[in-house]
Amino acid sequence: MLNILVPTDFSDLSKVAIRYAIAMAKKMKGKVTLLHVVDTAQHASSVRLRLSSLIDELVRMAAEDFEAVLAEARKYNKGGKPIKHAIELGSSFADAVTRYAKKSKSNLIIIGTHGASGLKKVVMGSNAASLLEASNIPVLAIPADATFKKFKSVVYATDLKNIAREFKAMLSIVSKEKPLVHIIHVAADKKAADIAEDKIDKVVSKSGYRNVLVRVLVNENTPVAIGNYVRKVKVDMLTMFPHKHGFFERLFKPSVTKQLSFLNNAPLLAFKSK
Numbered sequence: 001m002l003n004i005l006v007p008t009d010f011s012d013l014s015k016v017a018i019r020y021a022i023a024m025a026k027k028m029k030g031k032v033t034l035l036h037v038v039d040t041a042q043h044a045s046s047v048r049l050r051l052s053s054l055i056d057e058l059v060r061m062a063a064e065d066f067e068a069v070l071a072e073a074r075k076y077n078k079g080g081k082p083i084k085h086a087i088e089l090g091s092s093f094a095d096a097v098t099r100y101a102k103k104s105k106s107n108l109i110i111i112g113t114h115g116a117s118g119l120k121k122v123v124m125g126s127n128a129a130s131l132l133e134a135s136n137i138p139v140l141a142i143p144a145d146a147t148f149k150k151f152k153s154v155v156y157a158t159d160l161k162n163i164a165r166e167f168k169a170m171l172s173i174v175s176k177e178k179p180l181v182h183i184i185h186v187a188a189d190k191k192a193a194d195i196a197e198d199k200i201d202k203v204v205s206k207s208g209y210r211n212v213l214v215r216v217l218v219n220e221n222t223p224v225a226i227g228n229y230v231r232k233v234k235v236d237m238l239t240m241f242p243h244k245h246g247f248f249e250r251l252f253k254p255s256v257t258k259q260l261s262f263l264n265n266a267p268l269l270a271f272k273s274k
Helices: 012-028 048-076 093-103 126-134 163-177 190-207 222-232 247-251
Strands: 003-007 031-039 084-090 108-112 139-142 153-157 180-187 212-218 237-240 268-270
Touching (some): 003 012, 012 031, 031 093, 048 084, 084 093, 093 126, 153 222, 163 180, 163 190, 163 237, 180 222, 190 212, 212 222
Parallel strands (some): 031 084, 108 139, 153 237, 180 212
16 A cells, blocks of 8 residues: 655645655555654754754644644545654654654655746755655655646656666555656667666566556756657656766756656655665
């Protein structure tokens, strides 16, 4: 069963992620847990004797803030499974979320990203970026104006390193919706493209999932190649499993976002792939 964890800081952006998660869970007969992380590191410089009482107060305030968020969430959740909520203490947002996700046996984390106007196009919030880097559980990063309806078309951009494991992980989330999955790989030349296509075909055949379109693109610029392809199709989700540390911090730098402006509208599914 789909068990979704949604970190929330009670902002409007996190409420978008909550509504998306609820709609997705209702459609797929899953359940949702909301999590607020109280950042203990931010207040570590306080006098030690006062730190404990300060954290107690932050937890009390978070519990109060949860009441309004839960009331709104329940309105959207009519007919769905009961929504749970929790407050976790931690000096690192990503560590606290991944720790709780493991404890609660969550199999998907949904988090809002910071959409920006003007030339910046997309600015990934530091919390979302750190979580995408750290989590071994799939993370779905939601743009500011996203709403969940149905997964009809999903793009999976792969570098082939762990394609079988990654494809299986993605299918565990979307296969019930039976979307058309576009598997795309960017190769340096025609010879590499032929080898890549053969490898992808074998993985798809072994998976048993048949609604797949394989596209191997010959291009020296991977972000541009992915962007050009995604713009041509109506995408409900983009899936990427990068292997380099710091990938998402680099990916969402202003100098790169012009090439990746398609992420304004496409939720991004990712996790730390070994």
